[in-house]
Amino acid sequence: MKKRPIILSTDPGIDDAVAIALALFSEELEVKLICPIFGNVSIENTKANTEKLLTLYQKKPKIVMGSSRPLLREPINASEIHGESGMDGYKFPDPTIFTDNTQTAVEAMHEVVEQEEKTTLVGIGPLTDLALFIHLYPQDLAKIEQIVVMGGSLGRGNYGVLSEFNFAADPEAAKIVFNSGVPIRVAPLEVGDQAKIMPKVAAKIKSYGEIGEMIYQLFTKYRSGSFEAGLNMYDALAIALILKPEIFELAETRVEIETAATYTYGASLIDLNNYLSLPANAEVAVNVEAQLFEQWFIDTLARTAK
Template identity: 70%
Template sequence: MNKKSVIISTDPGIDDAVAIALALFSEQLEVKLICPIFGNVSLENTKLNTEKLLTLYKKSPRIVLGSHKPLLRKSINASNVHGKSGMDGYSFTASNILVDETITAAAAMHEVVNQSDDKTTIIGIGPLTDIALYIHLYPQDFKKIEKIVVMGGSLGRGNYGVLSEFNFAADPEAAKIVFDSGIPIQVAPMEVGRQAKVMPEVSEKIKKLGAIGDMFYQLFSKYRGGSFATGLSMYDALAIGLVLNPTMFDIVSTRVEIETTGLLTAGASLIDLKGYLDLPANAEVAVSVDPKQFEEWFIEAIAKTI
């Protein structure tokens, strides 16, 4: 079986750490490029976190540094959820991984897509700034992109603004560029991440899955994306799940528009499930996930890290 060529744009982040592992240890994927970007914490910290993670994972995909701020706006962060460093709660060993800072993430994406024999899937689990820049600069690559898979947006209310989910609120203009591109897009919105909870008994199972499982357990104990006692939301893992195990989702084809001009609603995602906008579909949106299927897939996928 040929492995699927994959690029990951990420802002680790505790749930990003999990998503990266799920992708790197999958037998179905070949992660050819990882681009840390600003988001949950500063670019300095997401760069360090990526280096630490890949050292622990003993994996060496190409890493190219991404954007340090949004296209037009001031940066926001989610250190209140992930801790000041982005991965508080675990003492990592010294990193032996180097991040390439001699080329832009957009240019590196272009190189990977053009050098791949098959089409490439781009996974965005942070702000979409670098993916938007890539789309803007290299439209000739569109035919070689399988799809863009993102964790972001919300079906209803937000978790950063009243109507805006964090990843899209971090760079609304970038999100709009991505959804206006015409490239096939799949979306795991915030609410689906809240359905895919890691319950206490699952955390205990993960703790026993080697050094990486123990690392996740310790990070989970500090993660404020839910409650360690009542269940943690694994938002970014859902993007990997859409690539690897789409049958656990209920997916609809619909229109997604991103608000960029609203004074109080910038970054809001209008996921038009009832056809109010009377516009053609531009994305496949997961509207629910089977919690039991997710739990089984999640544990099985992490077990592959041993």
């Protein structure tokens, strides 16, 4: 079976660390490139965290550093959720896999896309680098199978009243992505709230060798949901949307990103009722079958122990 090539733009981050593992240990995906970007924590931390993770995972996709700030605004962060470093709670071995500093993330994306028949872009942080790629290499868009993102919300936000963190971190970039004409799938905030990892699942993951222990220890420090009542798995949904779309209820709809207003800056207008009378530009997950997600999650992470 030919594996599907993907490029990951990510800001690890605890749930990013798990999403990266799910992609790297999948039997169906080939991670060609990982581009750490500012977001949950600073670019210096997300770069260091990516190097630590790949060293622990013993996987060697190319790492190229992404953007350190949004297109227009000042950077924000989510260190109150993920801890100061982004992955507090585990003593990682010294990295032996390092970032390639000879090119930009966008140049590296172009290089991969040129070489592959079709590539999927995955954005589980701010969408700055995906937007820059779309802007600088429009000739590549015909070779993008789809863009899969975790971001936005069906209703209320987790950063602003109506804005979700990943899109709020760079609303202009999100707008460019949704206006690209490329097929897009979206896992919004509320679906991550459905896809909880419960204590018994975390305990099972703990038994999966050193990687399982690492994930378990990070989970104990993760402050999205609670360790007792269930942790919200947001970024893992993007990987599930590629591999297990059948476990989601998907709505083909219009997504617009608010970039002009003050109080709603960064909000995603997911137009499920077609108020805007605009053509659909995305498939948005509105529900996930939580038990099927949990089973896929456990089965994939179990491969880390082999």
